[in-house]
Amino acid sequence: MNDAQSLPGPLVGLRILELANETGQFCGKLLGDLGADVVKIEPPGGEPNRNVGPFLDDVPHPERSLSFWYYNTSKRGITLNLETADGRRLFRQLAAASDVILETFRPGSLASLGLDYESLRPQNPGLIMCALTPFGQTGPWRDYLSSDLLHMAAGGAMASSGYDEADVPNAPPIAPGGGNAWHTGGHFACMAIMAALVHRTVAGQGQYIDASIHEACALTTEAAVANYIYRGEVLRRQTGRHHAANPTPRTQFRAKDGTYVCALVAGRLTPKYIGELADLLDINGMAGDLRDFKYQDPAVIATNTSHIIDDLVANFIASLPAEEVYHAAQQRGFTWAAVRAPEQLLEDPHLHDRSFWKEVEHPELGRSFVYPGAPAIYNESPWQISRRAPLIGEHNTEIFCGELGLSRSELCVLAESRVI
Amino acid sequence: MPRPRALENIRVVDFSWVRAGPWATRWLGALGAEIIKIEWPENERGRLPSTTTPQHLEVNLNTSGNFNDTNVNKKSLSLNVRTSKGLEIVKRLIAISDIVIENFSSRVLQNWGLGYQELCKVKSDIVYVSMSGYGHTGRHHHYTTFGPVAQAASGLTYLSGLPDKPPAGWGWSYMDDTGGMYGAMCALTGLYYRNMTGQGQHIDLSQMVSGVPLNGPVLLDFTANGRGSRRAGYPPGNRAHWPGTPLVNNYRGPTVAPHNAYRTHPGEYNDWCVIVCHSDEEWQRLVQVMGAPSWAASAQFAAGVGRLQHQQELDEQIEAWSMTLGKYELTERCQAAGVRALPVQSAEDRVEHDPQLRHREMYLDMEHPALGRHKVQNAPFKLSETPAVNRLPSPLIGQHTQEIVEELLGYSHEELRVGFADGTFWPTKRARLPYMEEMLR
Numbered sequence: 121m122n123d124a125q126s127l128p129g130p131l132v133g134l135r136i137l138e139l140a141n142e143t144g145q146f147c148g149k150l151l152g153d154l155g156a157d158v159v160k161i162e163p164p165g166g167e168p169n170r171n172v173g174p175f176l177d178d179v180p181h182p183e184r185s186l187s188f189w190y191y192n193t194s195k196r197g198i199t200l201n202l203e204t205a206d207g208r209r210l211f212r213q214l215a216a217a218s219d220v221i222l223e224t225f226r227p228g229s230l231a232s233l234g235l236d237y238e239s240l241r242p243q244n245p246g247l248i249m250c251a252l253t254p255f256g257q258t259g260p261w262r263d264y265l266s267s268d269l270l271h272m273a274a275g276g277a278m279a280s281s282g283y284d285e286a287d288v289p290n291a292p293p294i295a296p297g298g299g300n301a302w303h304t305g306g307h308f309a310c311m312a313i314m315a316a317l318v319h320r321t322v323a324g325q326g327q328y329i330d331a332s333i334h335e336a337c338a339l340t341t342e343a344a345v346a347n348y349i350y351r352g353e354v355l356r357r358q359t360g361r362h363h364a365a366n367p368t369p370r371t372q373f374r375a376k377d378g379t380y381v382c383a384l385v386a387g388r389l390t391p392k393y394i395g396e397l398a399d400l401l402d403i404n405g406m407a408g409d410l411r412d413f414k415y416q417d418p419a420v421i422a423t424n425t426s427h428i429i430d431d432l433v434a435n436f437i438a439s440l441p442a443e444e445v446y447h448a449a450q451q452r453g454f455t456w457a458a459v460r461a462p463e464q465l466l467e468d469p470h471l472h473d474r475s476f477w478k479e480v481e482h483p484e485l486g487r488s489f490v491y492p493g494a495p496a497i498y499n500e501s502p503w504q505i506s507r508r509a510p511l512i513g514e515h516n517t518e519i520f521c522g523e524l525g526l527s528r529s530e531l532c533v534l535a536e537s538r539v540i
Numbered sequence: 541m542p543r544p545r546a547l548e549n550i551r552v553v554d555f556s557w558v559r560a561g562p563w564a565t566r567w568l569g570a571l572g573a574e575i576i577k578i579e580w581p582e583n584e585r586g587r588l589p590s591t592t593t594p595q596h597l598e599v600n601l602n603t604s605g606n607f608n609d610t611n612v613n614k615k616s617l618s619l620n621v622r623t624s625k626g627l628e629i630v631k632r633l634i635a636i637s638d639i640v641i642e643n644f645s646s647r648v649l650q651n652w653g654l655g656y657q658e659l660c661k662v663k664s665d666i667v668y669v670s671m672s673g674y675g676h677t678g679r680h681h682h683y684t685t686f687g688p689v690a691q692a693a694s695g696l697t698y699l700s701g702l703p704d705k706p707p708a709g710w711g712w713s714y715m716d717d718t719g720g721m722y723g724a725m726c727a728l729t730g731l732y733y734r735n736m737t738g739q740g741q742h743i744d745l746s747q748m749v750s751g752v753p754l755n756g757p758v759l760l761d762f763t764a765n766g767r768g769s770r771r772a773g774y775p776p777g778n779r780a781h782w783p784g785t786p787l788v789n790n791y792r793g794p795t796v797a798p799h800n801a802y803r804t805h806p807g808e809y810n811d812w813c814v815i816v817c818h819s820d821e822e823w824q825r826l827v828q829v830m831g832a833p834s835w836a837a838s839a840q841f842a843a844g845v846g847r848l849q850h851q852q853e854l855d856e857q858i859e860a861w862s863m864t865l866g867k868y869e870l871t872e873r874c875q876a877a878g879v880r881a882l883p884v885q886s887a888e889d890r891v892e893h894d895p896q897l898r899h900r901e902m903y904l905d906m907e908h909p910a911l912g913r914h915k916v917q918n919a920p921f922k923l924s925e926t927p928a929v930n931r932l933p934s935p936l937i938g939q940h941t942q943e944i945v946e947e948l949l950g951y952s953h954e955e956l957r958v959g960f961a962d963g964t965f966w967p968t969k970r971a972r973l974p975y976m977e978e979m980l981r
Contacts, residue, residue, distance in 0.1 A: 280711030335920030350605025462695030495750030
């Protein structure tokens with residue numbers, strides 16, 4: 121492998137303008153970490169989502185939002201008020217020299233400012249513009265308000281996630297946390313932008329992309345839609361495992377340390393598997409009757425499934441810490457895992473072997489912080505964080521003066537009139 | 541005239557199986573690439589076992605509904621790559637392809653003699669995307685995953701649930717769907733880089749690792765503030781904060797109330813609506829939608845912190861009202877007034893009742909030779925010049941073997957016959973399917 125870390129990312133040389141709130145900033149981060157020069161355009165004073173916590177040391181401040189920090193790595197930042205004529209003029213100049221615009225305004229907003237794709241394209245036929253919005257640019261829900269929770273509900277995540285009645289009676293459907301509606305929209309939008317960019321390398325032309333977070337979420341529930349379309353089934357929620365038309369054996373077991381292990385056993389119980397399972401459970405002397413010759417008969421296994429899972433496997437896992445079960449099982453070829461809290465990942469040696477964590481400098485604070493890095497290792501053009509999130513207007517001088525040729529005094533005037 | 545396609549003239553050799561890999565190539569296919577799925581019926585995973593075969597059909601290699609939706613826009617070449625002849629044929633295919641993608645465990649392709657170095661000898665600028673559970677690099681590269689295992693190990697499962705209860709997790713393989721997205725992004729970025737520089741590469745994607753960055757703010761709260769997520773009140777179910785626990789942001793947006801799921805009329809399994817108010821102003825709009833009940837005028841609910849402190853009572857009162865309305869009616873009333881609300885939607889709801897998805901043509905009919913006519917899921921984005929469209933139903937196993945072997949690779953018809961006879965294109969002991977007999981005429 122080359123010393124890939126010193127090489128530029130696969131999107132090197134691309135200029136992307138990001139006009140994105142909490143719904144689209146992750147897509148911009150993906151493109152920036154992949155090597156594009158992403159210029160984030162914020163309103164004067166900064167994006168409202170700079171005020172979303174948690175904050176560094178619990179001190180609320182627009183430059184201390186850890187959420188903003190995370191979702192805006194590898195970007196430069198400028199401020200620009202598109203409600204002003206000067207702001208629009210400067211934006212058009214930037215758009216003329218950019219490859220991609222990513223925007224998350226409400227449908228019709230940019231058109232009302234004269235900054236929609238049709239207005240910008242004539243001066244830059246290669247321009248790709250992606251509008252990433254909750255519901256897309258058309259349709260009866262086009263102007264609906266949303267949030268992460270709302271998308272998890274309407275997209276179908278909640279209908280599939282929750283609890284067995286025995287674990288939590290009358291439980292509501294549960295929306296998995298972490299802001300994954302925005303992630304899911306961002307993944308699909310990134311894919312669409314990349315496809316347009318590849319097309320442009322051949323055809324030379326740009327295009328407009330209308331991406332919908334609701335649709336992206338509705339596509340992201342594995343076989344739920346196929347279960348309905350092909351069999352008319354509506355699936356039930358189950359604790360820590362797949363939705364199902366009919367109840368399935370549990371796969372989540374409490375370990376000795378009070379945390380859980382995900383152990384997929386049901387559906388795999390062959391005589392051969394029973395032998396391997398006995399070896400695993402025996403590391404703590406917990407194989408019970410698994411070595412009994414009777415388990416050579418698949419019919420006996422079938423009638424003892426509950427005994428094997430709910431007694432033997434459950435008791436074995438209850439006898440050891442979750443991490444120990446996880447590694448012992450995986451080393452023996454079992455596809456099991458500890459249910460870890462994210463912070464436990466900091467101690468995972470496998471991630472260190474992959475140089476996953478990234479120490480990101482925050483020079484204004486004189487400190488650096490450890491960030492999660494990239495999903496994949498590219499051997500020629502690394503996917504990696506190149507810089508911390510921009511401060512408000514941090515690159516105004518660099519871009520407005522350095523690139524667009526404004527003088528320092530013009531910049532001052534624009535700041536006074538709240539254009540930047 | 542047919543519209544141009546974004547990935548016109550791009551050919552993908554697709555060894556992937558089950559869900560994550562096929563979900564990646566499904567989208568590359570919708571974007572116009574030619575996807576050639578290499579399959580072998582003796583160790584096939586994805587077509588079988590099937591829990592999505594229509595009740596009136598026999599379960600076999602060609603009748604999985606979920607396989608169909610996961611594998612539209614592809615062709616199938618049945619080929620035993622574990623023989624030297626099969627390997628030779630697949631190398632000939634790779635030599636005229638752009639991308640190789642697979643989601644086996646970490647050493648499988650290398651053991652077949654198709655590691656990255658070997659691939660480069662066959663096609664010097666190949667883009668090779670491996671999508672293994674833990675990646676090809678790192679001490680646990682040999683560990684294996686399914687979606688739920690990747691979700692558990694990466695921290696995603698833990699983020700879902702009620703406080704003091706076991707994790708609820710994700711009711712499906714979120715990291716198979718999302719892993720597929722990363723597979724497609726890796727392939728496309730690799731392809732872009734190749735088109736710009738002429739240089740291919742190996743992209744070592746890991747399903748487990750790609751789940752970790754989805755916990756970004758949780759991890760930064762730990763690395764910067766030292767606060768872990770194993771704490772009282774976390775995860776807070778559907779709420780932004782669990783009453784009676786320390787008031788800390790829960791990594792899903794602002795800490796506000798109401799922010800919950802509420803039962804709706806008539807109270808069946810999926811009769812729920814979620815309602816969120818991001819500000820006092822939005823709360824006041826909700827109060828109006830509810831008909832300005834006297835309880836809502838109470839001072840304890842007037843401002844955000846009070847609503848968070850008295851969330852239990854607030855949620856009970858809202859639910860008493862929401863139970864009087866159907867979830868779609870409640871949604872319309874709230875949204876018309878500028879209140880954030882949407883229904884919990886099952887798959888049936890999305891396919892049959894969601895007016896937005898219907899308007900956007902999310903589910904369109906497509907004919908499949910074994911399954912018949914069914915709705916297939918469409919792309920969640922509309923590209924103005926090169927729309928992503930489903931052009932082909934999922935292939936029957938080996939359906940395109942003749943087309944690929946003879947027309948694309950230039951083998952003779954006699955060589956195809958010999959290959960079927962010697963077990964290269966179909967196991968000799970397995971009955972050939974009718975369309976294979978057709979090919980051999």
